[in-house]
Amino acid sequence: MPALTAEGVILRISPQLAARRSHELKKIMTKLSGIFTPTLVPFDAKGRINEGELRRMVNWLIEKGVSGLYPNGSTGEFIRLSLEERKRVIQIVAGENGGRVPVLAGAAEANMDMILEVSRVYADLGCAAVSVTGPYYYKVSQESIEHYFRELAKRSPIDIILYNIPQYSNEISVPVLTRLAMDCPRIIGVKDSSRDFPRFLSTLHLIKPQRPDFSCLIGCEEMLFPSLLMGADGGTIASSGVVPEVIVRLYRESVAGNIAEARRIQFKLLDLIEAMLTGTNFPEGFRAGMSLRGFDLGSTRQLLSPREQADLEGIRGKIACLLAECGFAEAASACRVAPQSPSPAGVNMDQIVHEVLKTLGKPGGNTWR
Numbered sequence: 001m002p003a004l005t006a007e008g009v010i011l012r013i014s015p016q017l018a019a020r021r022s023h024e025l026k027k028i029m030t031k032l033s034g035i036f037t038p039t040l041v042p043f044d045a046k047g048r049i050n051e052g053e054l055r056r057m058v059n060w061l062i063e064k065g066v067s068g069l070y071p072n073g074s075t076g077e078f079i080r081l082s083l084e085e086r087k088r089v090i091q092i093v094a095g096e097n098g099g100r101v102p103v104l105a106g107a108a109e110a111n112m113d114m115i116l117e118v119s120r121v122y123a124d125l126g127c128a129a130v131s132v133t134g135p136y137y138y139k140v141s142q143e144s145i146e147h148y149f150r151e152l153a154k155r156s157p158i159d160i161i162l163y164n165i166p167q168y169s170n171e172i173s174v175p176v177l178t179r180l181a182m183d184c185p186r187i188i189g190v191k192d193s194s195r196d197f198p199r200f201l202s203t204l205h206l207i208k209p210q211r212p213d214f215s216c217l218i219g220c221e222e223m224l225f226p227s228l229l230m231g232a233d234g235g236t237i238a239s240s241g242v243v244p245e246v247i248v249r250l251y252r253e254s255v256a257g258n259i260a261e262a263r264r265i266q267f268k269l270l271d272l273i274e275a276m277l278t279g280t281n282f283p284e285g286f287r288a289g290m291s292l293r294g295f296d297l298g299s300t301r302q303l304l305s306p307r308e309q310a311d312l313e314g315i316r317g318k319i320a321c322l323l324a325e326c327g328f329a330e331a332a333s334a335c336r337v338a339p340q341s342p343s344p345a346g347v348n349m350d351q352i353v354h355e356v357l358k359t360l361g362k363p364g365g366n367t368w369r
Helices: 015-028 051-063 083-097 112-124 142-155 174-183 197-207 221-229 244-255 259-277 284-292 306-325 329-334 349-360
Strands: 002-004 010-012 034-038 068-070 104-106 129-133 160-164 187-192 215-218 234-236
Touching: 034 244, 051 068, 051 083, 068 104, 083 104, 083 112, 112 129, 112 142, 129 187, 142 160, 142 174, 160 174, 174 187, 174 197, 187 197, 197 215, 197 221, 215 221, 221 234, 221 244, 221 259, 244 259, 259 284, 259 306, 284 306, 284 329, 306 329
Parallel strands: 034 068, 034 234, 104 129, 129 160, 160 187, 187 215, 215 234
Antiparallel strands: 002 010
């Protein structure tokens, strides 16, 4: 497990030291805050986890200034990995991290015993907390959900962030969440990906005055700035894997009170976020964006139809143009306009790309940094 000294020399540290270092970091922190990046999982040509590329990704994200790492989330396609692969992802991420930033490990397993099994593993690896959704597939009552999390909080060897994502799992209602926050010290926060801003405001309003250390993280990048403005502690933001420099700056400008600049950055991000979220299957747009930043993600485990593959190429070209327009030169060569209609007479698309590349070399060419 590598660690950087002040002189920039890479040392190897033991798993025990990494775990102890992470535990000390957790004790210092009052709560999880800032930008946690949901890490994508790169695959090699045989469909296996590309461990070397995942390690490179971890170091790159930390160097870019993200506050923490969030492996085995929805963006990391945890549901498409085996149990052993999910454990291996956390082992790689936590090991390569070496205690530099907190790791929030996804532990949305199918039942209590499996959650506790992986929680013990992730605690031993030095993770700061685990993220757990409400039960999924079967619809269950709010009474059952509350009892489920109370029992988990009693038995868990590691702190818990509740993950509310009603699109894919049972919703954790605000009354249930509030009671759990008040009664269960082991439950230290919530990650809300419901896309329901009034609900998130209710969470802040009901819990924060009584438990200020309770971490409220937003999981929707379009709402990051308004959430921070209203008192959120940060977010788990998928686009921070593609443009970490931008999301980190948005967070810092927001907490510093530079409202106009934070608002400008949030609006500037919207087109990129939409391009990565819409189109073909999630999280293909984010995988395309990450590949444009120089990473080899390989093919996803979700098969795409021939039409979807063609659509993805168009989306990738659009994402590349958006990145290039804002100064990320490595994406410029892939900038293509989707061929939905013929170009107007006399318009040379290659010339447009050439002009973008020229602009990148001029002062002020990057409008985000």
